[in-house]
Amino acid sequence: MLSKYYLYNTLTKQIDEFISNEPGVVKMYTCGPTVYHFAHIGNLRSYIMEDILEKSLVYDGYRVDRVMNITDVGHLSSDADTGEDKMVKGAKREHKTVLEIAQYYTDAFFKDCEDLNIRKPDTVVPATSCIDEFIKVIESLLEKGYAYRSGENIYFDTSKVSDYYALTGHNSNDLRVGVRDDVDEDENKRNKADFVLWFTKSKFEDQQLKWDSPWGVGYPGWHIECSCISIKNLGERLDIHCGGVDNIFPHHTNEIAQSEAFLGHKWCNYWFHVQHLNDKEGKMSKSRGEFLTVSLLKSLNYDPMVYRMFCLQSHYRKPLEFSYAALDNVASAYERLKSRIAALKPDGEPDMEAAAPYRTEFAEVLCNDLNTSMALTKVYDIFKAPLDDATKLWLIKDFDTVLSLNLVSEKEESHTDTDDGLVAIIEAKISERAEAKKARDYAKADAIRDELKAMGIQLKDSKEGTTWEKI
Numbered sequence: 001m002l003s004k005y006y007l008y009n010t011l012t013k014q015i016d017e018f019i020s021n022e023p024g025v026v027k028m029y030t031c032g033p034t035v036y037h038f039a040h041i042g043n044l045r046s047y048i049m050e051d052i053l054e055k056s057l058v059y060d061g062y063r064v065d066r067v068m069n070i071t072d073v074g075h076l077s078s079d080a081d082t083g084e085d086k087m088v089k090g091a092k093r094e095h096k097t098v099l100e101i102a103q104y105y106t107d108a109f110f111k112d113c114e115d116l117n118i119r120k121p122d123t124v125v126p127a128t129s130c131i132d133e134f135i136k137v138i139e140s141l142l143e144k145g146y147a148y149r150s151g152e153n154i155y156f157d158t159s160k161v162s163d164y165y166a167l168t169g170h171n172s173n174d175l176r177v178g179v180r181d182d183v184d185e186d187e188n189k190r191n192k193a194d195f196v197l198w199f200t201k202s203k204f205e206d207q208q209l210k211w212d213s214p215w216g217v218g219y220p221g222w223h224i225e226c227s228c229i230s231i232k233n234l235g236e237r238l239d240i241h242c243g244g245v246d247n248i249f250p251h252h253t254n255e256i257a258q259s260e261a262f263l264g265h266k267w268c269n270y271w272f273h274v275q276h277l278n279d280k281e282g283k284m285s286k287s288r289g290e291f292l293t294v295s296l297l298k299s300l301n302y303d304p305m306v307y308r309m310f311c312l313q314s315h316y317r318k319p320l321e322f323s324y325a326a327l328d329n330v331a332s333a334y335e336r337l338k339s340r341i342a343a344l345k346p347d348g349e350p351d352m353e354a355a356a357p358y359r360t361e362f363a364e365v366l367c368n369d370l371n372t373s374m375a376l377t378k379v380y381d382i383f384k385a386p387l388d389d390a391t392k393l394w395l396i397k398d399f400d401t402v403l404s405l406n407l408v409s410e411k412e413e414s415h416t417d418t419d420d421g422l423v424a425i426i427e428a429k430i431s432e433r434a435e436a437k438k439a440r441d442y443a444k445a446d447a448i449r450d451e452l453k454a455m456g457i458q459l460k461d462s463k464e465g466t467t468w469e470k471i
């Protein structure tokens with residue numbers, strides 16, 4: 001490993017040294033999207049930071065096995081198990097079937113991820129593909145006395161676990177179960193915090209997707225999905241579980257209770273939670289109607305990389321407020337940074353020995369509870385470093401395997417392998433044009449720009465100078 005990895009752990013409420021169960025390998029689980037609508041840029045903040053976490057672990061030298069679910073059934077509009085299934089609600093809104101909207105919004109989610117350079121986890125599992133697993137685990141929980149049948153649903157009995165509130169840090173019964181709309185008390189529950197593992201009866205009778213089970217035709221609760229998908233694909237001991245802070249209670253709290261009851265031992269060692277992106281009205285949320293998407297930002301001519309950089313500039317454990325003014329500042333900073341990189345003139349091979357300490361420093365800031373803003377600063381530090389341009393460019397490309405900001409675009413990279421003669425001509429024309437501008441001979445400057453354009457070369461002027469790219 002390049003550096004020891006330290007990470008804030010919601011379970012211990014402190015920054016812990018990260019030690020994986022199996023040396024060199026990280027088993028990482030991410031709660032995936034509920035695919036009843038587009039992801040908003042708040043959801044995507046969580047996925048960007050989880051992506052950086054994964055890539056920084058890889059940079060540090062780990063192999064990361066990562067699994068994500070797709071919630072296409074069971075996530076009710078109230079986490080208290082009383083509201084309508086969000087997928088059914090979405091399908092009604094669009095006059096489509098649940099499976100149609102699940103497919104549509106799953107594709108849209110991964111398109112957003114692609115736009116934002118968020119790597120798709122190796123294993124992505126829709127909840128509806130694992131019904132047999134859910135039933136098997138629920139049967140075992142019933143056998144062991146952790147679950148009970150009441151009012152034709154199967155509930156998890158939270159009174160049977162000693163430290164149910166360990167993750168939240170609260171031990172009061174006052175934590176609101178269900179942070180969303182229409183919260184009613186469910187009279188079938190033995191304890192207020194109990195939650196549904198399997199529904200055969202809910203007040204909403206128009207659930208589209210139902211399956212046979214030993215308890216009658218029904219569908220799974222949301223929480224059981226993540227536990228089962230994680231255990232099935234990553235085994236009995238998980239290293240890191242990720243999500244946004246709203247997942248801490250009740251979702252992740254319930255995941256721990258049922259997983260550990262099923263397994264009979266501790267399940268996951270590190271819990272990683274990303275704070276929310278807010279707008280002026282508060283937390284950005286899908287149920288609030290109008291919300292910001294990547295497509296909207298693109299339609300307003302923002303490069304998705306600008307939003308990614310906006311997220312990386314702040315720490316994942318701090319709430320982040322979105323504004324267009326802030327995004328505009330990042331857009332200019334991003335352009336300036338790209339121009340400075342494009343102005344590097346690599347000549348020859350990078351000096352790997354000289355690069356090594358910079359790699360270690362970069363790893364160290366990321367391994368310090370994922371200090372992404374400091375990692376960005378390390379990119380700027382490279383310009384001042386006593387290194388030749390080939391080594392500088394190589395290091396920036398290397399850092400960008402984690403940052404994933406397209407800092408060295410293919411066009412700029414291709415400068416190095418464009419035939420040297422052509423590069424020399426272009427550079428000479430750019431100098432000639434700069435001289436012409438200095439002498440206020442704008443007609444000549446424009447003529448040179450047009451001449452280069454005819455050669456398939458586009459010039460870009462900025463405060464730092466002129467850069468070029470192939471059209």
Ligand code: AMP
Nearest residue numbers: 033034042043046243244247276277284
């Ligand atoms: P959902 O699609 O609602 O299941 O949420 C997907 C992910 O986005 C979960 O990890 C949530 O915790 C996270 N999330 C939801 N709202 C926000 C927000 N405003 N800012 C950051 N993450 C969020």
Ligand code: ZN
Nearest residue numbers: 031032226251
């Ligand atoms: Zn989950």
